Amino acid sequence: MADLEGIAENVIRGQAPKVKALVEEAIAENVNAGDILREGLIKGMGVVGEKFKNNEFYVPEVLIAARAMKMGMELVRPLLADAGVEPVGKIALGTVKGDLHDIGKNLVGMMLEGAGFEVVDLGIDVSPEQFISSITEHEVQVIAMSALLTTTMPSMKTTIDAISEAGLRDNVKVLIGGAPVTQKYADEIGADGYARDAASGADQAKVLVGVA
């Protein structure tokens, strides 16, 4: 019998081969792909996020959990459309113009995927124009911007202003984060949300798309 609880547990423990085996088993037993995703993979990553926020888990534990989740996700993804499962939201993610750091951004991406989002990873050094293109081309609901440096932080405001000037501000929510970023700064530049860490980024994104 399919062990969805076991999938979640092994995601939490970062046991990628076990997650793969259990997901294969569940698929073979015709368990609904949405249930495998929600009750197994997403549930496991949800626990990982909470533990990360509470300093019970650190980066290595998050990375091995994300690797396990991805291994299961690769098996489930092709089945989701047939099962009528939609992502909880679509989000474009990038490190702002002038900033080449991607560790924090990648962690956020893992947490977002683990929360059931479809993530459009725009990479590093992302210009306001590239963020805008993601709204029109990919129809994302949320733009998530990351910056590690106080000197690159102003690109967040530049991007928000550019989105407004393009007449797209009402089409998208803006979420920001990164070492020097604060809620105060988010308020000052007119962002819709701020996340203090990667796991909170996924929580905030769910709030912004109205599924939290």
Next chain:
Amino acid sequence: MTHRERWVRVMHFQPVDHIPDEEFGAWNENFPVWQEQGLPKDVNNNSDFDRYFQFAPRSGIPANVGLSHGFKSEVLEDTDQYRIYIDGNGVKQQVFKDGSSSIPHYLEFPLKDRKSWEELFLPRLEIELESRYPENRSDWEQIKARYSDPGWSIPVGITIGSLFGWIRNWAGFEGVSMLCYDDPDLVKEMVSHLAALISKVIHRAVHEIKIDYAAGWEDIAFNHGPILSPKMFREFVTPNYRRIADTIREANPDAVIYTDCDGNINDLIEPWLEGGINGLFPVESAAGSDPIAIRKKYGDRVVMLGGVNKRALIAGKEAIKEELERIKPYVDEGGWIPHVDHRVPPDVTFENYVYYLHLKREMFGIPHPEEFESRPEIKAIKAKWKGVL
């Protein structure tokens, strides 16, 4: 009181005439920006910076505890927009040419597994002394004589490199994180090998020259804490620091051993102390490592270098004054040489930096260096502050 006596006394909570006049420098991007704001055009790097502001010097013992020979640096791709190259650590990286950032984007790391450790790194980390000290024995004897002279007035230190940080540099942040779970025995073996190498190399130096401090680095924390758990750090790293610390303290029990780690280091302080590290640098206040909270928690078990919140210098004169007033009572207790909590970023103006430095020197009784004070650009800046100071 010489600078050396002053430095040692501060680090041991003993009374001094004033704290040492030390700072951590600035980002390379600062120099062209500040030159537009009055900094002379010939101040282009941190050596120039130290000379220009007349900060107190340090003396370092030349003993190499790192790679005996670097990887071959090689440009792989060079376009109008970017350059992709391999550096001396074997790391493949990309730098952009539009001036948006001088920080590289890392593309590939050489340390991936046991095979790459054994083939690429072990031959560069052989535990031997000859290639790690000045080639000429007479040069070493001269250094020994100079630093052992009772009249030598500059603090003498040695670098002890890094244990986990080096592996992070060679394997990448994600690579080393994965290795901790995929091959923990290899991580332990690598850390242990580095500790054995470092202990062996510094053994000669610390027994032949009385050092005041040993300085290492880790840089394994970000704004929410260390990248790995304190439990894992204790298991993989702490006992190896103890080996290095024992080597140093059997020669000089009073030597300060400090480590450079940016980010929020609060959860690492206890494991460092257990390993014999008793000094913190640069105490990045802006990332959550509050030096006052550290002082209140650890008292004289921990000494600090740094801890002045760089964001106060970005904010302006009032914030600078508040920050210095905030730390002063604790600096006055001893065991703390305050300076900016990392290299000064380019969003700090030259004027704010000069103001910070002036106020710090004033508040802590540090003599204002004559040559610096007589510079026309400094006089011009200060003339604007009449009534502010």
